[in-house]
Amino acid sequence: DIVMTQTPLSSPVTLGQPASISCRSSQSLVHSDGNTYLSWLQQRPGQPPRLLIYKISNRFSGVPDRFSGSGAGTDFTLKISRVEAEDVGVYYCTQATQFPWTFGQGTKVEIK
Amino acid sequence: QVQLVQSGAEVKKPGASVKVSCKASGYTFTGYYMNWVRQAPGQGIEWMGRIHPNSGGTNYAQKFQGRVTMTRDTSVSTAYMEMSRLTSDDTAVYYCAREGYSSSAGRGFDSWGQGTLVTVSS
Numbered sequence: 001d002i003v004m005t006q007t008p009l010s011s012p013v014t015l016g017q018p019a020s021i022s023c024r025s026s027q028s029l030v031h032s033d034g035n036t037y038l039s040w041l042q043q044r045p046g047q048p049p050r051l052l053i054y055k056i057s058n059r060f061s062g063v064p065d066r067f068s069g070s071g072a073g074t075d076f077t078l079k080i081s082r083v084e085a086e087d088v089g090v091y092y093c094t095q096a097t098q099f100p101w102t103f104g105q106g107t108k109v110e111i112k
Numbered sequence: 113q114v115q116l117v118q119s120g121a122e123v124k125k126p127g128a129s130v131k132v133s134c135k136a137s138g139y140t141f142t143g144y145y146m147n148w149v150r151q152a153p154g155q156g157i158e159w160m161g162r163i164h165p166n167s168g169g170t171n172y173a174q175k176f177q178g179r180v181t182m183t184r185d186t187s188v189s190t191a192y193m194e195m196s197r198l199t200s201d202d203t204a205v206y207y208c209a210r211e212g213y214s215s216s217a218g219r220g221f222d223s224w225g226q227g228t229l230v231t232v233s234s
Contacts, residue, residue: 033214035218037218037219039219039220041157048224048227049157049207049209049221050224051220054218054219054220054222055214055218060222092156092157094220096211099171099173100159100161100171101162103149103157105156106156
């Protein structure tokens with residue numbers, strides 16, 4: 001199975017300041033079709049997860065442009081340019097390149 | 113708009129089975145894979161498997177092979193996840209999640225049910 005490792009596991013951030021989360025996979029996430037199926041999810045307290053970013057860097061519909069994704073191969077990053085109060089929650093990277101689909105452990109973003 | 117509505121919370125005894133439903137609306141049910149994931153209290157997310165509602169074809173995580181069965185009823189646009197031989201370790205919130213097309217959502221889980229809490233306790 002592909003292991004997804006996120007750092008940090010907790011990220012206290014000041015409102016208006018940037019935040020960055022790293023995700024590393026144990027194998028390349030480049031699929032034989034040329035796509036890299038790496039997504040980022042946000043889970044606010046008490047809610048189901050929500051898709052933020054797909055295929056490394058594509059913002060899903062309705063996602064604010066302060067969220068951005070980057071990376072390639074086995075190393076990926078989610079950035080929040082200016083953290084707002086509504087961004088508090090747990091963020092997960094996930095891969096759908098190789099079965100079984102797997103998730104990172106999650107990174108908790110909280111306000112300092 | 114796309115909506116996934118799951119069945120209500122369940123309390124089961126060890127050794128029993130549970131069946132969770134996920135009713136889809138707002139899109140063509142047979143056109144998208146439906147995935148099932150679970151989240152134990154305070155823990156991360158674990159993928160269990162998926163079903164294609166059109167063919168009924170499934171992919172399961174090895175961990176759940178032989179204990180989980182995913183089915184669907186296209187006449188009511190509903191997917192089901194049944195798990196047998198429950199233990200306390202299966203206490204979790206179970207979610208259904210639609211897998212988006214590669215072109216528009218990169219196989220990301222673009223819509224989620226509200227979750228179903230399954231509690232296994234004697």
